[in-house]
Amino acid sequence: MVDEALYHNKLKQDAGVIMLVLGLLYFSETYIVYNILSTLWGEVPALGTIWPIYIVFYLLVIGIETIGCVRVYNSIKEHMFDFEYYD
Amino acid sequence: MSENSNEPIELVKTLRPYHVWALGVGIVLVGEYMGWNFTVAKGGILGSLFALLVAGTMYVMVSLCASELGSSTKLAGGPYDWARLFVGPGAAAIVGLAVYMEYIALEAADAIVVAWIAQSIFPEIQTFPVTLLVIAALTFMNYRGVVAALNLNFALTFTALIAIIAFFFMNISGLGGTWHPEYLISGAMPNGFIGIFAALQFGPWFYLGIEGAAMCAEECKHPTRAVPLGQQAGMITLLLAAGMTLYVCAGLIPTDVLGVSAYPLYEAATQSGVKLLVAFLAIGTLFTCLASANGTVCDSSRSWFALSRDHFLTPWFSAVHPKYSTPYRAVIFTMPIAIAFAFSGFLDQVITFSITSGLVCYVMIPFSLIRFRKMFPEHTQKVRPFVGPLQPALAYFTIFLAIVIMSTLNWGYSYNLVFGLVFYIVSYFYFSWRYRSIESKHDWGEDLGWPEPAHRR
Structure with a gap:
């Protein structure tokens, strides 16, 4: 017999880990990209032409990783009782 | 295909998500401690940031493809x-060889760097015996058991991170x-847009190598949870570490020095003037080299084991140790190859071959996923327990x-690129010709418990 309370608690722990690392990722990538580009803004004229490429790839990294993590969470939630993940 | 072997081939299933994380990050984190800074030499700080974001996008997508494929096949x-x-036997052979070459070359490089660090601390010792000792010790760890090896990796990687x-x-x-903004401004883009x-x-x-996290799927207790969770956590960890490394190094070391530095993070710590950081980053550099070498022994031996189990190589290598449940012959065989790479004397060329090999994998992994989705379109629990997002669009973009x-x-490396591609193209046609019967004999139900693919129903 599966202990449902234990399973939901463990699932919350998994979600917590994912939220924590995603939060760190948002903070650090935003901080780094913003600081480097803003430091060079005005000093490097070519940056005025190419900055959108940096923003596009920054959004791609953050966006795809976030969607991927949501999928991982949903997958664990869907299969945790069938595969008895937390026994 | 494996029933011809007289010896048991079951691997022990004990690994958890943090082991998957440790295997993936352990192999790769060394790239933050050294090597990445060549992007600065080519394209300055803007080039390095561009490479970080573009390569990061590709690896996020590769790791999602690897999560879906690894949790489905569990091999x-x-x-x-x-x-x-x-895909087929020819593609399998070149991917198996590419993974093997990618990781063995990395192991050799890591062992040499450990020997250099040891020599910088104790100038009287020679690098030759230390390199041998490192390779032998890590091979022995992997021979004794994958759990012990990956627990060691977890501790080393965590400290370095x-x-x-x-x-x-x-x-x-x-x-x-x-942090000096003037360092960034003076070295923003020394070689223009081309740089x-x-x-x-x-x-x-x-x-480089994060896809290796999924290679311990067969030894995971719950691969359908451990592989996607460990792989994604590992990928986020690397994105964090890469960005942080670029930021601190760019502001602490002038770009002309940073572009050629052997240990950029350690050098940045030295520039900071904080003794605690200097000691911490010195330990981190040593630990991350050991963790990377340890992880590459694990992954390259699994690739060799798989090639042997399917008769691309002699089946002798597919034996599993009766006591430790490790592919011990494949593990031991990593040692002479790594030593040969380590003493070739052309490490930068070997490493470029490793990158080329990795990129061959990054074409073949998403292509395998595209084929997987076509052959098994159903999202059932048995076939595809983890369904990756936005596929197959992400797979095409990855390629x-x-x-x-x-x-x-x-x-700068046109000969390496041509040599690498010729090697893999010749391998593809050779193994396709030699093993063209493998695909037609494959039994999906017996091997994986799956239904027949869509085109055979």
Whole structure:
């Protein structure tokens, strides 16, 4: 017999880990990209032409990783009782 | 295909998500401690940031493809097994060889760097015996058992990662040295737009090998949870570490020095003037080399084991140790090959061959996923317990980015690129000719418990 309370608690722990690392990722990538580009803004004229490429790839990294993590969470939630993940 | 062997081939299933994380990050984190800074030499700080973001996008997508394929097949060969099942024997052979070459070359490089560090601390010792000792010790660890080896990796990797995070937060809070904006401005893009584009060739250094995390799927207790969770956590960790490393190094070391530095993070710590950070980053550099070498022994031996189990090589290598449940012959055989690479004397060329091999994998992994989705379109629990997002669009985009990055090797490493591609093309046609019967004999129900693929129903 599966202990449902234990399973939901463990699932919350998994979600917590994912939220924590995603939060760190948002903070650090935003901080780094913003600081480097803003430091060079005005000093490097070519940056005025190419900055959108940096923003596009920054959004791609953050966006795809976030969607991927949501999928991982949903997958664990869907299969945790069938595969008895937390026994 | 494996029933011809007289020896048991079951691997022990004990690994958890943090082991998957440790295997993936352990192999790759060394790239933050050294090597990534060649992007600065090519394209300055803007080139390095561009390479970090473009390569990061490609690796996020590769790791999502690897999560879906690894949690579905649950086999030790990783990319090799995916290509064998969904593409064909020729593709399987080149992916198996590419993974093997990628990791063995990394192991050799890591062992040499450990020997250099040891020599810098104790100038009287020679690098030759230390390199041998490191390779032998890590081979023995992997021979004894995968859990012990990956527990060691977890401890080493975690320490090295904490060193980077501590350095970053101490720096931005003003406790870890003075960050110099003028260093960024003077070295923003020394070689113009071409330099920024050429920097992509070293972009994979930030993340090279993360797909290896899925290669322990066959030894996971719950691969359908451990592989996606461990793989994604590992990918996020690398994105964090890569960004933090670029930021602190760019502001603490002038770009002309940074572009040629052997140990950029350690050098940045030295520039900070904080003794605690210097000691911490020295330990981190040593630990991350050991963790990377340890992880590469694990992954390269699994690839060799899988090639042997399917008779691409002699089946002798597919034996599993009766006591430790490890593919011990494949593990031991990594040692002479790594030693041969280590003493070839052309490490930069070997490493470029490793990158080329990795990029071959990054074309074949998403291509395997595209084929997998076509052959088994149903999202059932048995066939596809983890369904990756936005597929197959992400797989096509991954292939495009891998080819673009591969094309940038033309600036400075054109011979390596041509040699690598010729090697893999010849291998493809040779193994396709020799093993063309494998695909037609494959029994999906017996091997994986799956229904027949859509085109055979």
